[in-house]
Amino acid sequence: MGEHLRVLGMIAVVALVTAGIRFLPFLLFRKKTPGAVLYLGQVLPYSIMAMLIVYCLRGVSFTGGTHGIPEAVAVTAVVLLHKWKHSTLLSILGGTVLYMALVQLL
Amino acid sequence: MRQTVRYSFRASLPVMAGYVVLGMGFGILFQSRGYGWWWSFLMSLTVYAGSMQYVAIDLISGGASLITTALMTLMVNIRHLFYGITMLDKYKETGAEKPYLIFALTDETFSLVCSPELPDEVDRRRYYLLVSLFNQFYWVAGSTLGGILGSALTFDTQGIDFSMTALFVVIFVEQWEKTKNHLAAVVGLAVSVICLLMFGADRFLIPSMLGITAALFLLKPWTAEKGA
Known part of the structure; x- marks a missing residue:
């Protein structure tokens, strides 16, 4: 029971902080959105997607292991x-299967 | 209405692939640490944040404190602030479903709702809600299934997490092709790589976000593009 409560508490914290972050902009800028914020909203998606790719690959080491070759x-x-082909499904499946083959064989 | 449902479902298909695979990966991993499928189900229902749920597995099975958990969640998910800022205007015209739309604004859902053009016959408000619901359904179903199948899986799943990288690369390529001015994308890439080299894998996210924001303001005269 104690273990269940502990895990429930941790999940509740993760859930509340995550929801808090998601709701904050809508609570802060309820009436009028400042121009600077609107500008960020226009250009940030492009920058953030690049950042997320780097975030996904942050653990790659070029000096050890497989030298980042499977990732590249x-x-x-x-x-x-x-x-x-411009088919999202094909691109993701193809890339993932190739990557799995590379890391499991190399 | 039917056209909107069909369009929303089609738009969500790529996310279905990513979420079922990533969700199953999450459920399998959580199960392997001794937490059954109902824990995966509960977390995917209430947290609904892909990469953070993977991090949470480590925190929970490692017995981290609540404060560490809260700070870690803040760091990993702070990028979601930007999604909200981007969607402020678009979600303004929505009604009773707005709290759910905000709650369900994940990386992938954001990538589907931030796109500027929708066909004329598609109802924008319904599209937002349907895409959000479809996506969370895939995520909850995938992670619950992963928890149930768990150790029953016989094939080697090492490397399956690359599907998340692949999804972001695909979105990046699509964004690149849709715009003529690529400065914002290049800024994001350059600043993140520099921060990764300077601060290391565990600490580069916050400096990157600050650096990107500063760089975008400094370069504002050159990033402007109509419809970007």
């Missing part, structure tokens, strides 16, 4: 697949 190959494959 798989990311290139995703870009090429997507330029070719």
Whole structure:
């Protein structure tokens, strides 16, 4: 029972902080949105998507292990697949299967 | 109405693939640490934040304190502030469903609702709600299934987490092709890489976000593009 309560408490904290972050902009800028905030809203999506890619690859080491080769190959494959067919499903599946094969075989 | 449902479902298909796979990965991992499928179900229902739920597995099974948990959640999810800022205007015209739309604004849902154009026959408000509901359904279903299947899986799932990277790369390519001015994307990439090299993998996220924000304001005269 104590263990259940502990895990429930931790999940509640993660849930509340996450929801808090998501609601904050809507609570802060309820009436009029400042121009600077609107500007950020226009350009940030492009910057953040690049940041998320770096975030996903943050653990890659170029000096040890597989030298980041599986990551480089798989990311290139995703870009090429997507330029070719523009099918999101194909690009993600193709890249992921290729990556899984590379890290499990190398 | 039917056209809106069909359009929303089609738009959500790529996320279905990503969420079912990533969700199952989460459920499998959580189960392997001794937490059954109902924990995965509960967390996916109430937290609904992909990468943070993976981090939470480590925190929960490692016995981290509530304060550490709160700070970690803040750091990993602070980027969601920007999604809210981006959607302020678009979600203004929504009604009773607005709290749910805000709660359900994940990386992937954001990537579907931030796109500027929708066909004329598609009802914008319904599209927002349907896409949000579909996506959370995939995520909850995937993670619950992962928790149930758990150890029954026989194939090696190492590397399956690359699906998240692949999804972001695809969105990046799509955004790149839709715009002529790529400065914002380049700023995001350059600042993140520099911060990663300077601060390391565990601490680069917050400096990156500050740096990107500062750089975007400094470069404002050059980032402007109509419809960007």
